[in-house]
Amino acid sequence: MENSQIIKITELVKDFPVGTGSFRALDHINLSFGKGEFAGLVGPSGSGKTTLLNIMGSLDTPSQGEVKVLDFNVGELSARESATLRKSKLGFIFQSYNLLPVYTVYENVEFPLLLLEFTAQERKKMVLDALEWVGLTPKMKSKPNMLSGGECQRVAIARAMVKKPMIVLADEPTANLDAENSHHILRTMEKLNRELNTSFLFATHDEKVISYLKRRIVLADGKVEIDEKTAITK
Amino acid sequence: MIRFLFKGLMRDSQRSLLPVIIVAAGVMLTVFLQAWLTGVMQEGIEFNARFNTGHLKIMTAAYARDKDQIPNDLAITRAMELMDSLKRDYPGIGWAQRIRFGGLLDVSDTSGETRAQGPVFGLAIDLLSGNKDEISRMQLESSLKKGHLPRKAGEILISEEFAGKLKVHPGDQVTLIGSSMNGAMAMYNFRIAGTVVFGTSAMDRGTIITDIRDAQLAIDMDDAASEIVGYLAGGFYDDPKASEIRSHFNTAHSNPKDEFSPRMFTLREADEMASLIDYSERFSSILIAVFILAMSVVLWNAGLLGGLRRYGEFGLRLAMGESKGHIYGTQIYESVIIGIIGTIGGTIIGLGFSWLVQKYGFGAAGMMRNAAMMFPSTFHARITPLTFYIGFIPGLLSTVLGTLLSGIGIYKRRTSELFKELES
Numbered sequence: 001m002e003n004s005q006i007i008k009i010t011e012l013v014k015d016f017p018v019g020t021g022s023f024r025a026l027d028h029i030n031l032s033f034g035k036g037e038f039a040g041l042v043g044p045s046g047s048g049k050t051t052l053l054n055i056m057g058s059l060d061t062p063s064q065g066e067v068k069v070l071d072f073n074v075g076e077l078s079a080r081e082s083a084t085l086r087k088s089k090l091g092f093i094f095q096s097y098n099l100l101p102v103y104t105v106y107e108n109v110e111f112p113l114l115l116l117e118f119t120a121q122e123r124k125k126m127v128l129d130a131l132e133w134v135g136l137t138p139k140m141k142s143k144p145n146m147l148s149g150g151e152c153q154r155v156a157i158a159r160a161m162v163k164k165p166m167i168v169l170a171d172e173p174t175a176n177l178d179a180e181n182s183h184h185i186l187r188t189m190e191k192l193n194r195e196l197n198t199s200f201l202f203a204t205h206d207e208k209v210i211s212y213l214k215r216r217i218v219l220a221d222g223k224v225e226i227d228e229k230t231a232i233t234k
Numbered sequence: 235m236i237r238f239l240f241k242g243l244m245r246d247s248q249r250s251l252l253p254v255i256i257v258a259a260g261v262m263l264t265v266f267l268q269a270w271l272t273g274v275m276q277e278g279i280e281f282n283a284r285f286n287t288g289h290l291k292i293m294t295a296a297y298a299r300d301k302d303q304i305p306n307d308l309a310i311t312r313a314m315e316l317m318d319s320l321k322r323d324y325p326g327i328g329w330a331q332r333i334r335f336g337g338l339l340d341v342s343d344t345s346g347e348t349r350a351q352g353p354v355f356g357l358a359i360d361l362l363s364g365n366k367d368e369i370s371r372m373q374l375e376s377s378l379k380k381g382h383l384p385r386k387a388g389e390i391l392i393s394e395e396f397a398g399k400l401k402v403h404p405g406d407q408v409t410l411i412g413s414s415m416n417g418a419m420a421m422y423n424f425r426i427a428g429t430v431v432f433g434t435s436a437m438d439r440g441t442i443i444t445d446i447r448d449a450q451l452a453i454d455m456d457d458a459a460s461e462i463v464g465y466l467a468g469g470f471y472d473d474p475k476a477s478e479i480r481s482h483f484n485t486a487h488s489n490p491k492d493e494f495s496p497r498m499f500t501l502r503e504a505d506e507m508a509s510l511i512d513y514s515e516r517f518s519s520i521l522i523a524v525f526i527l528a529m530s531v532v533l534w535n536a537g538l539l540g541g542l543r544r545y546g547e548f549g550l551r552l553a554m555g556e557s558k559g560h561i562y563g564t565q566i567y568e569s570v571i572i573g574i575i576g577t578i579g580g581t582i583i584g585l586g587f588s589w590l591v592q593k594y595g596f597g598a599a600g601m602m603r604n605a606a607m608m609f610p611s612t613f614h615a616r617i618t619p620l621t622f623y624i625g626f627i628p629g630l631l632s633t634v635l636g637t638l639l640s641g642i643g644i645y646k647r648r649t650s651e652l653f654k655e656l657e658s
């Protein structure tokens with residue numbers, strides 16, 4: 001459906017300056033994503049997954065072509081506008097959870113809401129909901145250094161989800177986790193995708209993640225090799 | 235948001251405690267140095283005031299013009315009357331008459347022949363009236379080397395070096411050969427009560443200290459004085475106050491058309507003193523400027539290190555939609571908090587040290603024993619109003635400046651680069 005399209009990438013090229021010349025990390029990419037997708041950029045290390053995800057997250061800009069995220073043209077946004085886009089519409093999950101060590105689980109999840117200036121009452125309800133989704137309500141007063149890797153990543157998911165963003169961008173979210181924890185967080189994200197209709201876009205080369213994807217986009221040397229819907233196996 | 239950041243700041247001791255300690259240490263040093271420097275400079279000024287300029291000094295206009303020649307024919311006459319009116323009109327101030335005179339000091343042998351002779355500078359002060367102000371002002375008791383302080387008329391103190399040159403001892407009689415106020419030759423016999431060490435070669439070479447009444451008799455200066463000096467209550471020179479008294483006095487007593495009318499001068503108006511005062515003030519400002527600069531560099535580096543450590547956090551905050559400007563702003567906000575806390579802590583500690591050194595002094599006693607008269611044997615700090623807020627200049631300014639400089643790193647790095655710090 002045309003009006004449910006949330007990301008549209010046209011002829012995207014990304015060059016990085018290297019020495020005197022430049023290195024083409026993304027080479028004429030054409031892609032679009034709809035609302036509620038559970039899709040992944042798949043490919044070996046160095047294929048351009050992170051670069052593409054960062055541009056979709058408006059953390060980086062295209063060298064050529066056009067990337068539209070929720071009708072914002074990423075290449076033309078000012079620093080402030082792209083910050084606003086990230087703040088209100090996007091959630092990020094990283095390989096290394098990146099929790100703020102001095103804050104409790106509760107406070108880490110609360111942080112994005114402070115940027116959005118919700119009232120204390122609203123924040124409390126939203127944080128408790130998000131902790132409920134990831135099953136960490138009992139640990140909300142803990143500091144990150146008292147949590148296991150899997151628990152940390154669940155806090156990161158709660159932090160990304162607490163503001164109910166349109167899109168969550170997850171870069172290798174399972175890379176530091178064992179199989180059991182990987183499946184646990186993937187099931188959590190799958191559930192949130194289903195219940196809240198949030199789009200999840202992954203960058204991964206982990207087979208476990210790939211097995212959950214409903215759409216698989218294989219990148220190689222900065223080009224889209226395969227773009228296919230996958231049978232739902234679970 | 236602010237509360238959230240404050241919480242983080244308090245919990246992360248590398249971000250709060252460490253910089254606070256650095257700031258407090260620098261502020262403490264600045265505060266203490268300011269107090270100490272002020273103390274030392276003021277003590278220098280005060281010592282000059284005691285022997286020479288007073289905080290205020292009255293001379294006749296004509297005497298003042300040629301004062302290097304000690305023109306006692308132009309001295310203040312009817313000195314007692316002037317003293318009484320000064321004590322009445324300016325009661326808080328310690329007033330004292332002094333006579334300066336020159337001449338030859340002659341020592342004769344038993345047969346009356348001259349055995350030794352030398353040029354002498356005489357300073358006549360109130361030694362015998364029972365009022366001990368001048369004696370303690372000049373620290374005569376602690377400067378005494380041999381003998382005792384004069385106890386009766388005709389007894390004098392002589393500088394130790396001069397006594398050695400003339401080979402005289404306490405108890406010996408010496409004769410002053412000088413000129414009287416109206417130009418006639420005057421001769422007068424004194425008995426040496428004791429010897430003193432002044433600590434400045436100018437005075438040690440050949441000085442005697444006599445009682446003012448003796449000098450008035452010796453050189454025929456009945457009820458006259460070379461100068462009347464005044465010392466402000468509190469013991470420290472205060473230029474605005476001194477200037478006010480000087481203007482008031484001169485309006486009331488000084489006639490610009492009459493060379494022999496008395497004229498009051500402040501310490502600052504005495505030779506060299508203005509430049510000494512200005513110099514001491516300028517020196518303090520330079521010192522503080524250097525401190526601010528040095529501390530800015532230290533805090534800039536501390537800020538850079540702290541910032542590097544936190545690039546991951548900044549990247550994350552950017553990813554969550556905080557703008558660079560906002561992150562920079564919160565950095566400055568943090569630095570202001572750290573600056574204020576560090577400055578208050580450092581100022582309290584610095585004031586504590588300064589107070590101790592103001593009260594008990596900083597012993598240079600051994601080194602200065604021989605110079606007891608012109609220099610303080612111990613240096614005292616002095617807390618002034620400035621001491622209370624001077625620390626804020628380096629404490630707050632350097633902290634914020636350091637943060638401003640180090641924070642530019644956030645701007646110089648591209649968002650995606652800051653963000654990459656997350657991956658490593």
Ligand SMILES: Nc1ncnc2c1ncn2[C@@H]1O[C@H](COP(=O)(O)OP(=O)(O)O)[C@@H](O)[C@H]1O
Nearest residue numbers: 016017023025044045046047048049050051052
């Ligand atoms: N800032 C950069 N400067 C130069 N080259 C870069 C930069 N970022 C990424 N690259 C290069 O672009 C290619 C794609 O990188 P990336 O998107 O991180 O790959 P992936 O996430 O698939 O492992 C790699 O060869 C990488 O070295």
Ligand SMILES: [Mg+2]
Nearest residue numbers: 049050051203
């Ligand atoms: Mg990658």
